[in-house]
Amino acid sequence: MIQEIPITHVLVLSSFLFFCGICGFIIRRNLITLLMAVELILNAVSINFVVFNKYLFPHQMEGLFFALFVIGIAAAEAAVAIALIINVYRRLGSIQVEDVAEMKY
């Protein structure tokens, strides 16, 4: 069962996912890919919630609920983000992140 896996393994996994997300967010140029990177970050956080809940407070469920919340909000956020990206594409004709630089000094 899950108790046989040490917590560090799972945490290493979530950290790996998290930094993959950060790295992708910083170095990729396509807005869709950026969105996917953000999803990775969110999933890493969800894993952390579930794991800490299971290992530290097995009789409570707040962590699980939070994970569910994160999944729900991520879905909503994806819808908003894609709508934004579509509008950016219509306006600028590109979804390359360096082209979206209107909001500067």
Added chain:
Amino acid sequence: MNLSFVVLIFILPLLVFAVLGLAGMYLRPRLAGLLATGITGIVFLLSLLTAWIYFRLPVHSAGIYQPVIPVSFEWLRFSDRLVATLGILLDPVAVMMLVVVSFVSLMVHWYSLGYMQGEKGFQRYYAFLSLFTFSMMSLVVATNLVQMYIFWELVGISSYLLIGFYYTRPAAIAAAKKAFIVTRFADLGFLIGILLLSYYAGTFDFGLIVGNHASSVGVVSSSFAGLKVVEWAMLLVFMGAAGKSAMFPLHIWLPDAMEGPTPVSALIHAATMVVAGVYLIARMFPVYYFHAPAVLSLIAYTGAFTSLFAAIIACTQTDIKRVLAFSTLSQIGYMMLSLGVSGYGQQDSAGYTASLFHLFTHAMFKSLLFLAAGAVIHAVHENSILRMGGLRKYMPSTHLAFLVGCLAIAGIPFFSGFYSKEEILIAAWEHHKALFFVAWLVAGLTAFYMFRLYFTVFWGRDRYYHHPVNEAPRSMRIPLLVLSFISIVAGYVPFGRYVSAAGHFSETHFYPGIAIASVTIALIGILIAMKMYARPNAFPEKLTKKMGLFYVAACNRFYIDEGYLFITKKIIFNPIAHTVAWVDRHVVDGMVNAIAKITEEIAFRIRKMQGGQVQEYGLIMAASATGLALLLIYLATN
């Protein structure tokens, strides 16, 4: 009998002020004037009723009139003991003032119906008059120093508004500002005096301050520059009184205040507001007498000096209203002198009674003189007496009214001024012979300059006037008639029975010697004036030549105004104010400007960081968060 109806005396004029001030422009001028006049008439009747009831209250016994407070409520509580209340204090002096103020105000309201007819801002004029009536009536019944101070300022502002009534004339605006600033400066002293006094006495209330609490002020031994605290406080209170009553050297605003409409000069700058200083000293009289006798003598000397000084100037002025203004100064100086030499107690308080008696009669005959002068100005459209003459044929009733006023102020027997002036001279004779001679001399000067005015304006050479000179309209003649009558009979009021320093009966003595002396000098003054001015002759010119520099100085009011201008412009404005302005502009403003400049510069440099690239922001954020996390871990593990 219930006295709470007294509140109406104050509410009614305030209501009129509100109505005329807010909606006056929608009323017809005539209606607005009649409304204000009618209400003032009611206020006068209520004041008479108040006096009637007050002097018949059962609390008085054996000729001692107790103060009564029919209305009072707490307004501000500073500490357990120090409370500012608003209320109505009725005692013989306050009741007398209520009647005088409402009566003169009524006469002036009535008179103005004719005098101000057709003026622009007629409704505004009546609104201000009502505001003044309200403030002055509330001032005289103040139960405590704070209430008095509030209304003291309110009469000041009404005076300011009315002096500057013709606001398109630069002279009027300058005069209004001058009056306001000079009295404000004096009121600063008054305020500090109130604070000092109330701090040490622990109360604002007149009854308590002049009663037993006065001793607690008196025993405070702390002193400053050789004077005890209570003496400083009373000196500062006198400074406020001197400013409002235009005592030397704070008198400079009153002659200029004549720029206002003439009825206003009659009401505010002759009969009521300018005597508020005398009233204040009379209110605080026991404190002066018992705890600050040095200040009381100063009051006497100031009064005597002002009366002489103003009388000399009045002899040389050529503007009819300015002569009257200096005459007012001189008469208020009389009242102050009389207060200053008064004692306290059953026999000794003749000066106190005489001062308030003179205040009472002076209000009547001086407002009469001003209103008559107003009728003359109204008829000839001219202020300078050099361009008037022979008016007795054109304006017989004004002539008579003016003559009555002159006889009253000159102190001719059977006219009111004689009786009150007589008592002042007696009080001065009993306490201070030197001051008596000053007052006696001033009596002669008064007769001289008043009859100089009278003979120049109504006798003398017939002048050529640009338009026909007509007698004043009826709305102006009737107040003149009423005031003439009162100016004759006011002297027969048994004043000492009602008003005296300790609330006791005060017997008025009569010294035939002093009466003869004062009447003689008055007659001499009148005769000289008649010789010089009744018929055109060369004597006045010769005399002015002979007097030389003294005449020129008196003509220029002894250069007091120029002295003030020199001090303010050359000494205060130039070196001090300019330095302060420079510091303000370059140091204080400079610091603020420098901060703004530095911020702008920094912002200009660092704004490049906002490059619009989301990934840059993300990188910086992630790097910072990582850095912070590392720092925290490092700190936690060590």
